[in-house]
Amino acid sequence: MTGDRLSILKNLEKLAPFGILLTDNALTITGWNEWLQAHSGYGADQAIGHKLADLYPQLRERNLLARFGEALRGKIQFLEQSTYEYLLPMAPDLPGCSFPHMQQTAQVMPLISNGRIDGTLTLIHDVTDRVLRDCELQQAAQREKAARDEAESTIYASDELLALFSHQIRTPLNAILGFTRLLRGGKLDEKSSERALEIIERNTRIQVRILDDLLDKVRIMNGRLNLKKQALDLRAVVQGALDAEMPNAQTKGIKLERRIPEEGLLVHADHKRLLQVVTDLLSNAIKVTPPAGRVSLTVRRVDDYAEVVVHDTGRGMVAESLPFIFDPFRHPEPQAGKTENVQAFGLAIIRRLMDLHNGTVVAESEGEDRGSTFTIRLPILRKTDEGPGENRPQAGSNETVRLP
DSSP: OOHHHHHHHHHHHHHOSSEEEEEETTOBEEEEOHHHHHHHSOOHHHHTTSBHHHHOTHHHHTTOHHHHHHHHTTOOEEEOHHHHSOSSOOOOSSTTOOOSSOOEEEEEEEEEETTEEEEEEEEEEEOHHHHHHHHHHHHHHHHHHHHHHHHHHHHHHHHHHHHHHHHHHHHHHHHHHHHHHHHHHTOSOHHHHHHHHHHHHHHHHHHHHHHHHHHHHHHHHHTEEEEEEEEEEHHHHHHHHHHHHHHHHHHHTOEEEEEOOSSOOEEEEEHHHHHHHHHHHHHHHHHHSOTTOEEEEEEEEETTEEEEEEEEOSSOOOGGGGGGTTOTTSOOOOOTTOOOOOOTTHHHHHHHHHHHTTOEEEEEESSTTSOEEEEEEEEOOOHHHHOSSTTSOOOOEEEEEEOO
16 A cells, blocks of 8 residues: 555545454454544554454354455455444443444445455444434324324224214113104003103113213213212122113023122222113113023122123124224124114223222123123222121212312
8 A cells, every 4th residue: 555545545544434454464453533533432552453253243143254354355345334234332322222232334345455465455334323213203203193193093094973962962862752652642551651651761871871971971071970989889880780771681582690709898989870880781681681581799808909891692792893892993893683772881891890990890702603701800998998887888088089
């Protein structure tokens, strides 16, 4: 190498904002610029005169030493970050960087003097900042796409839900309107009139229930729901739900089984809301169970928790629908040929109410037409928590809960 070229290279080594590595034909390091000293942790005196493979044995392990052999045979090698990530292991400069090593691109080329190859020249560029920006842009694009897809899915699902909700409102309204016209027309005898009034009353209650569910959903969406928690015997709450739903079970010819322990199970809960949860689960089980089917309700203690298990022999659920059964905007479609009408918002409200009671609700099914099991779980109120009148419901405190 001529004196002028050597002088230029020495100046470049000092000023270059990238790594410059020189070796001879035996791949012994002959040049190690200031950039490499600053980033590699090796001073020039620690690197120059040493074999490249001895200083960085990883090059042989990663099959990168062969690139220097190719350069000694006259070929220029380009090592892209996307393929190799880095040539020489160095700590990244950027604070908080998630990469364990500086991301690099490198060029390994023959060093030619007087027409002969007498070593290699390697240029190493730090591209960590660029790679991070690219990653952030890709992640931002993915997040934007996911948000757009979710928004489109939510809009579609909400449209479907509104259609279902509209159907739920129209069905009882049509029954009420139809039988009201018959009664006003005086075309029904006494027995038929009594039956018509029963149907009108039942469908009016359904309407009230649908509107209550809608109001609860609005309260949840607005982030406010009032609870009046007190010490309750879970058995009494369950019995209230059984008393309310027994007529519906008898009307459909469904056998309603109960397993309630003799020992009390005290929980800290809002009586109205907990009764709503158990009644809704029981009502839904009766709705989806065909005539002559069976619905069972079991109350039990499991460690420090009280459980209410509602099992039916109805239509069941396919495995794909179970993860979304409590999601109001991804409510599973009714199965073909099935006409049972479960409340659109009911299960979502049940899950929220159980969250507010520090409890859980789980749905299980072995598949279509193999029944379903819903289990709610609540912490048992300990004796030390009960205070005076431990076996009696205590005056409930108004508690406004802000939902996340």
